[in-house]
Amino acid sequence: MNQTSPSRLIGAAVDWVEARTGAIAFIAPLLTHHVPRNAKWWYVFGSATLMFFTIQIVTGVCLATLYAPSAAEAWESLRYIDEQVPFGWMLRALHGWSSNAMVVMMAIHMLQVFLHASYKFPRELNWVTGVFLLFTVLALAFTGQVMRWDQDAYWGLGIGASIADRIPVFGNQVRGLLLGGPIIGGETLSRFFALHVFVLPGAAIGLVGLHLALIMKNGISEMPKPGETVEPATYRERYEKRMEKDGVPFYPDAAQRDMVFCGACLVLLVVLAAVYGPFGPGGQPDPTLIDTNPRPDYPFLWIFGAVSLLPPASETAVMLVAPLVGVLVLVAVPFLSNAGERAPSRRPGMVLIASLAVMAIAALTWEGKTSPWSPVMDGWSALPTPGHFIDGRTPLQVQGANVFQFAQCRNCHSLDGLGGERGPALDAIATRMTPDQLMRQIQQGDGNMPAFGRNLDSAQMTALVSFLTTLRPDFEAPAMIPGAQLPLPVRSMPGEVTTPVAAGTR
Amino acid sequence: MSDPSETRDGNAAPNASGAKPCVNCGCAGKGTGSRVNGDARRGFMFRFGAALLGVGGAIAAVPILGTLLAPARRQASAWVSLGSADAFPAGQTRFATFLNPIRQPTDGDAAKTACWVRCISPGKFQVFAVNCAHLGCPVRWFAQSRLFMCPCHGGAYYEDGSRAAGPPPRGLFEYPWKIDGGNLLIEAGHLPGLEQST
């Protein structure tokens, strides 16, 4: 009784637990192991990824207590979480934003490791487990999108199923396994729920553990210096000597930066979630509501973009083979070169590859976000012909503008920047194409334009072409047949007010 | 374990020479005869246990793999009515919906399915799936330009379902149809897709 001060009690309790678990003996070396002094701020991205993963687990478990993983009720339950459950929307917002943040942090972490060649001996397997983690996290992101069970989720699954369908011989079987049945339905959601909350998080936790154990085993790589090469035979010895000489303990020297960076990330996450709110759910998952415009989540927009920019002939091959090649190449990175220079300045080729990859993904993401290849489905009925293309036109030309809207030309062609971008903007089409060329293009189409010859009668076609020939900026000459000195006799166009004049005479 | 009747001397051969160190205690092979017999028994028990696990596991694997792999099996499609054939005017293409004949109690709205019915002339039809042949997004019919357009990647089809423009590798998927008692029936089931293996 006389000795029981609080600190003594706590100390005794800690000793009691330590004697039975060895927890401190296990953790202390992890905290105090020596890391390179010059690591500085380069090495915080892995920790931030881990922090976001932790947030995903915590918020994910909370969401699982509220979510109804049934195709008939999932969408309603999300709306309930958003609208009725106290803080429910904030929980969903944190989970959604943290998911995106995790993918971004992971990509930066991977890029840093690639640029510094930290994957070289003896850290080949650190890299390989990291690659597996990347794909696990992307799979979590995709299955997470399915959990929203809205129209984007439904048609996103349809895209997945269509890609599976292209697999030779076993396409239908693979698709069946993916969807858990012959259609996208209740079993599909249950299957993806099992993946999203059991299988993939389990795999991710295991891989994170392995990744961390490998970091402890191999140590954190030192900053690369030009000329300081990795020699597998002597590397470990040199590394250990260096850590003894001028390494610093992980805690607190390196951990302080991790702490500050993770803290800042977390604050940013909370702000993003509070300001921008949760993602979706979008429209009700009823496949008969086809007035929809399915788009994938951010991590997959670049794939969505790539898929639409591929030439149709190569599409199946690329869709099926590219992911395999991607995995193989990423896994193979440390085995292709596990020794030698690590400094980016001595590996310009690798820097070039990384830059190209980043730029390609950024460009494709932008393309996927803006998707200029998609028709504006209600362009014809929502976007009026601008006044300056109507003013001063003949009655026939105004009817031609009517045909332009009526035949849904606007869905793929813009005027004044409004309308589809699938085809070229037509604001100045008359300076590029003669009436005959316009007629031919509309009637016959080409690879990316349907032929309208069967769908428009002669009056509609005449009016449309007559309208299109007025689409040119003032004082700019209309298109002429190349090389012609004088206008060739064009078929007389009823309603044409101006007679063609030779280029440049206006 | 301790039942001596399970010991079979004949199986004790590997360690019977006594020259090698005992695996269990490292006692340099100085074990007695009962030690040798014990090793043999333990080796047998391990193998016996492994065999039991194998048999049990194989039986347990049947339902595990069975349920996991069942969806790979192709299910028969069925005829389903789209209502009176007269509801589809000749020369026009109309939107129609039906409940998928292959459905589960938990499907909810997802069992609803849409299709486009083109009546070429009275009694002559084409029934198209809404799913684009490119990546399955829902195509929409535009009666004015007589085109189907897809909102995802800009695929377009003519009114007979043939590919008009964009990335689709083929025309729209069609359901087999028939007229029965004045009703238009289609054979539906699996999500329409490139079905090379059927």
Place this chain on the structure above:
Amino acid sequence: MSVLRVGFIVCAVVMCGASVLSTAACDRLPGRPAVEAVAAEGTAEWTTQVFNTSCRGCHAQGKEGSAVPLMDSEYWRAATDAQVVRAVLEGQGVLMPAFGPAAGGPFTPSQANALASGMRALWGGGLKPSTAISGTVQAGSADRGKSVFETACASCHGSAGSGGSAGSVTDPMYLRLISDQGLWTAVVAGRAALGSPAWNMPMPNRPSGLASAEVADVVAYLSSLRPRSASELKP
């Protein structure tokens, strides 16, 4: 050292305050999803939504849009609601598609009614349809219409189909794309923003515009010029 400590305490207090505030204000944070409100049929908001996605592409206002501007009051003076409802449901002429259920369109008759009265309320300027002239096409004499055309219309539209400053309205291709009702509405409502006067407004040779019978005659005349089949269209 003490500066650091004070700074830390200040930071901690600020952050605690921020989190308490944001928790208390959770319902008012900008990220909170708005409870989805679907505009009720017939409200001004609903009318605007429907109009903006389904009608505005052709029927806008002023110079904008290729067909009759519905956001200007001039049309609402010339047409009745029943006429608009019929045009919405059944289409009109060649280029106004039918949006009614019989054509597989999206609007029910009740929605078409709500749309017509909603549009009149928004853009009709509080005016009732004119009683001086019918909204729908009336029978007239093509022969009389020819002389009306030559005196009243030809000064801008050109004599005998030649087209004038305002372009030809006797062009057979033009006439094939516009119905008699379309011609009627074009003459009656005009399109002030583009310089076309309404039927009873001053015209170059007609300071007091046209009489209602003359409108019927001139529409009958233009209708008589419309080719009945493609073979009548000679290049």
